[in-house]
Amino acid sequence: MSDLVFIGIDLGTSRTSIATSTGQRETIWSYVGYPRDHVAKKHFGGRDIIYGKEALDGRLSLELCRPMAGSSVKRRGAQDDARRKKAIKDLLHHVIQIARIPHGSTIYGMIGAPAEASMEGRATILEAVDECIDSVIICSEPYAVAYGLDFIDDTLVIDCGAGTTDLCRLHGTMPKAEDQRTHEIAGDSIDQELARLVREAYPEAQFSINMIRAFKEKYSSVSKRMDPAIVSMPVAGRPQQFDITELVFKACYTLVPPTVTALQELIATYDPEYQEKMRSHILLGGGGSVIRGLGLAIEQALEEYGGGHVITVAEPQHAGADGALKFALDMPAEYWNEFRSIRSLEMAAT
Ligand SMILES: Nc1ncnc2c1ncn2[C@@H]1O[C@H](COP(=O)(O)OP(=O)(O)OP(=O)(O)O)[C@@H](O)[C@H]1O
Ligand SMILES: [Mg+2]
Incomplete structure (x- = not known):
């Protein structure tokens, strides 16, 4: 048999990351342009296909697709048209290609999907990697993050992504539907809210949503003592300085109330004997977790419900893919073989 390489993939709305058992780690922005x-x-x-930041930067001459946004993988009930399916497939093939896996290797992949990914979403992923991965398992994204950090007992994971914030309660086994909550206040909606607030406060300023996202990523904070956010935006073509400090705070803070409500629901419906332990094990990950003061703001908002302790993941950009890889490496061989044989049967039948 050829060399066996394990890979973990975090297929995100804004970024896709891969980690491999050959020691590679890559992240690209989830954009595909034709x-x-x-x-x-x-x-x-x-070139026929352009990926990542290069695609975003060159969008004026490309048909640009952000394939995961609003896809069936991320949103229940969504249908993926042929164009989107192709872009997801191209994105996954590309990310596997840049991981420089030795030619001819047998690849076993663990791919993280949102905690509540639909059957359609899972089918889309399986179809997309059919030709480039020999055996695939789809796992819950928050579970992968926690698994990678050895936090799988009585832990609550919050994954603040771009499209959704996913919460998942872990107690040593694979999470079920009742262990999970998802809400759509996440990075993209913060960008929309900040754009709305800027437009309201400074109607004369010209900006794009990409500029707003860059402002947010530079100054994001929910801390009362945040640094001033002074940004430059053109007015009738001439750059001017604007103070958006309070607007950034307000937009970022929209994440806190729905997240605390979901946290509280997951805690309140858990075995009362273990609720205390779960409260003190809240793991905060995803790109949104780097908002300054977010962990503290969640802890403060939890106080009226009995308090909690939030631990922020050290490398949120890689935590999903690293965790998926670790999970893949620990998965007994028969799981992978079972999947391979199911697929060979399906392929034989078609
Ligand atoms: N410094 C920062 N401050 C605030 N938000 C940030 C910062 N850096 C990145 N983000 C936001 O994090 C989000 C991306 O996070 P992440 O990579 O976890 O999402 P994703 O996995 O692609 O999305 P999803 O999990 O929803 O599919 C984006 O909205 C991005 O703007
Ligand atoms: Mg994600």
């Missing part, structure tokens, strides 16, 4: 015409294609050196 040149609009032959001039655009020439501009991109004859």
Whole structure:
């Protein structure tokens, strides 16, 4: 048999990360672009597909797709059209390609999906990797984060992503539907809210949603003593300085109330004997977890419900893929073999 390589993938709305048993770690922005015409294609050196930040930067000459946003993988009830399915497939193939896995290896992949991913979403992922991974298991994303950090007992994971904030209660086994909550106040909705607040406060300022996201990522905070956020935006084409400190605070804080409500629901419906332990084991991950003071703000909001202790994940960008890889490496061989044989049967039947 060829060399066996395990991979963990975190397929996110804004970023996709991979970690491999050969020691590679890569992250790209989840954008896929297709040149609009032959001039655009020439501009991109004859390439048919452009990925990540390069695609976002070159969007004026590309059909740009952010395939995970609003996909069935991320949103229950959503349907994926052929264009989106192709972009998801291209994105996954690309991320596996940049991980430089030795040619001819047998690849076993663990892919994190939102805690409540639908059957359609799972089918979309399986179809997308059918030709490039030999055996695939889809696992709950928050579970992968916690598993990677050895936090699987009586722990609550909060994964603040771009499209959704996923919460998951862990107690040593695979989480079930009742252990999970998802809400849509996350990075993208914070960007929308900040854009709305800026438009309201400074109607003369010109900006794009990408500029707003960059402002947020630079100054994000829910701390009362945050640094001033002074940004430059053009007014009728001329750059001017604007103070958006309070607006950034307000937009970022929208994350706190729904997250605390979901946390409290998950705690209140847990075995009373273990509720205390769970409260003191709240793991905060995802790109949104780097908002300054977020852990503390959640702890303060939890006080009226009995308090809690929040631990912020050290490397949120890699935690999902690293955890999925660790889970893949610990998975007994028969699970992978079972999946392979199911697939060979399915393939034989078609
Ligand atoms: N410094 C920062 N401050 C605030 N938000 C940030 C910061 N850095 C990144 N983010 C936000 O984190 C989000 C991306 O997080 P993450 O990579 O966990 O999402 P994702 O996994 O792609 O999305 P999802 O899990 O919803 O599919 C984006 O909205 C991004 O703007
Ligand atoms: Mg994510």
